[in-house]
Amino acid sequence: MCHLTDQQRLLAEQAQEKVCPYAEDIDLNGYIHEPEHDQVPTYDKLLADERETLVKAGFDVDDHDRAASFLQVNHEIGHCSRQTEGVEVMPMRQALEKYDGLPEYWWQAVKLDADKYTAKVALDFDNGYFIRALAGTKTQLPVQACLFMNSEKVLQNVHNIIVVEEGAELEIISGCATSHQLKQGLHLGVSELYIKKNARLSFTMIHHWGEEVMTRPRTVVQVEEGGTYISNYISMKRVRSLQMYPTAYLRGRGATARFNSIVAAPSGSHLDMGSRVVLSYPECKAEVISRTVSFGGDIIARGHLIGEDPSVKAHLECHGLMLRKHGLIHAIPELEGRVSGVEMSHEAAVGKIAQEEVEYLMARGLSEEEATSTIVRGFLNVAIEGLPASLQKDLDELMAKSDEGGM
Numbered sequence: 001m002c003h004l005t006d007q008q009r010l011l012a013e014q015a016q017e018k019v020c021p022y023a024e025d026i027d028l029n030g031y032i033h034e035p036e037h038d039q040v041p042t043y044d045k046l047l048a049d050e051r052e053t054l055v056k057a058g059f060d061v062d063d064h065d066r067a068a069s070f071l072q073v074n075h076e077i078g079h080c081s082r083q084t085e086g087v088e089v090m091p092m093r094q095a096l097e098k099y100d101g102l103p104e105y106w107w108q109a110v111k112l113d114a115d116k117y118t119a120k121v122a123l124d125f126d127n128g129y130f131i132r133a134l135a136g137t138k139t140q141l142p143v144q145a146c147l148f149m150n151s152e153k154v155l156q157n158v159h160n161i162i163v164v165e166e167g168a169e170l171e172i173i174s175g176c177a178t179s180h181q182l183k184q185g186l187h188l189g190v191s192e193l194y195i196k197k198n199a200r201l202s203f204t205m206i207h208h209w210g211e212e213v214m215t216r217p218r219t220v221v222q223v224e225e226g227g228t229y230i231s232n233y234i235s236m237k238r239v240r241s242l243q244m245y246p247t248a249y250l251r252g253r254g255a256t257a258r259f260n261s262i263v264a265a266p267s268g269s270h271l272d273m274g275s276r277v278v279l280s281y282p283e284c285k286a287e288v289i290s291r292t293v294s295f296g297g298d299i300i301a302r303g304h305l306i307g308e309d310p311s312v313k314a315h316l317e318c319h320g321l322m323l324r325k326h327g328l329i330h331a332i333p334e335l336e337g338r339v340s341g342v343e344m345s346h347e348a349a350v351g352k353i354a355q356e357e358v359e360y361l362m363a364r365g366l367s368e369e370e371a372t373s374t375i376v377r378g379f380l381n382v383a384i385e386g387l388p389a390s391l392q393k394d395l396d397e398l399m400a401k402s403d404e405g406g407m
Contacts, residue, residue, distance in 0.1 A: 225252025274302025
């Protein structure tokens with residue numbers, strides 16, 4: 001099955017050397033991409049610690065309280081099931097076959113020649129997931145999806161598409177993770193999300209990468225009239241290099257987008273991340289909130305709001321906390337009003353824990369470490385809409401470990 005037109009293939013081939021201007025370049029030849037050698041993994045073939053890692057990335061291996069489940073290991077599908085009517089979940093290759101190439105959605109939001117990473121996904125596409133909520137469907141349970149790597153120096157290329165049809169409501173918990181045995185790997189992910197008229201998508205992404213993993217997600221969201229997109233992003237473990245800048249286009253009256261990010265960077269991590277929202281129609285609203293903590297790692301926190309209609313309202317907030325003498329938090333908030341009358345605002349702050357706050361808590365019986373952890377938890381405010389109680393508990397425990405080794 002040919003998944004690219006001749007013109008698309010030409011564009012991808014021409015973009016193979018196109019680097020992202022503000023991110024570390026990655027030599028793609030340093031990683032292994034041999035999907036034909038993969039054996040299809042299943043739950044029972046995963047090691048105990050691999051199953052534990054999946055749980056930490058928000059994936060319930062027993063499919064409890066899930067509307068549907070999808071697991072890809074390296075290049076092959078390990079599991080795909082559905083328990084709820086009105087929701088479709090299938091491997092992307094299967095969806096392309098079933099729906100004659102998905103011409104309405106396939107490479108319609110993300111430009112395949114955006115950079116060398118999108119081009120690589122286009123030319124050497126492994127798989128990924130297709131998730132769709134049919135019109136009017138309102139799921140009571142979340143759909144879960146996980147992209148997992150457990151082969152050393154593996155290159156994983158995935159393309160995901162999510163469609164929430166008119167009036168539907170869907171919640172997705174998506175995890176990306178690696179096994180404890182994997183030291184180095186590269187994940188390239190293209191995601192195209194389509195929220196139709198008066199539809200709603202809550203999308204929680206949990207990254208649980210290995211210490212020397214490189215990752216380049218590329219995501220674009222299109223929200224139609226009255227639609228709502230809520231993104232919750234969580235990264236608490238060391239990752240060698242992450243660069244992502246998801247963009248939401250609000251393309252109908254009253255469309256809304258909210259991006260919430262909770263990020264910790266242990267020493268050795270470099271994260272260049274942010275969110276962009278383009279508000280093009282009357283009464284559109286957007287909110288971008290990030291909470292970042294450096295435990296010696298580097299964080300570049302970007303945010304960009306673009307107002308193209310006088311009645312739009314948007315707010316951007318970037319707050320960072322430094323907990324080591326070394327490390328970096330660089331907040332880059334941008335507001336771009338293209339017409340008069342837009343209402344957009346931003347707050348940005350980078351600081352440290354005040355010693356008097358620590359001493360106050362210590363005077364009430366807490367150790368210095370406990371006091372610091374309490375302040376960090378309060379700063380990150382990790383209560384996330386729609387997150388399962390078990391996963392929320394894990395996040396609370398992570399926040400309690402304010403020392404670098406714990407993170």
